[in-house]
Amino acid sequence: MPDAAELLKLIKKSALEAVDASKPMNFFFGQVKSTEPLVIDVEQKMKLGKSQLVLSRNVTDFETEVSVDTITEDALGEHSHSFSFEIGEAGEPPHTHGFSGNVGNSDLSHAHKIKKRMKVTVHNGLAAGDKVILIQNKGGQKYLVLDRIG
Helix, strand or coil: CHHHHHHHHHHHHHHHHHHHHHCCCEEEEEEEEEECCEEEEECCCEEEEHHHEEECHHHCCEEEEEEEEEECCCECCEEEEEEEEEEEEECCCCEEEEEEEEEEEEECCECCEEEEEEEEEECCCCCCCCEEEEEECCCCCCEEEEEECC
16 A cells, blocks of 8 residues: 555645645744844754844834924023132332132023934844844745844
């Protein structure tokens, strides 16, 4: 009955391929071991390096534009200045003049209205110890680092 055994193997193989086809990707949990070079330890089973990883924007530093409409906090409150100086010997008979005083309190507090679109950098890069979620592509050669966990 070698034909029955071969048929059974073919049926099992087809069933496994059907199951794999219904799961085009797998997800895993990992932890960043280092960032230079980037190494992620996946579920204590394997280590992935930079060439195997695709980083989403959620785990990288990036620039973006934001709209700002705000008023700055008051700057420079009330303050005063004291002064003193002396003019050395001059005139007849030789004598000196000394001056001292205080410029009274001045209120220099002010704020600025800012309303504009501006570019900012979001510092979101991975750091050693970060726990991440990864998605493995169907071929298993590349892993998308989707986001941090917790």
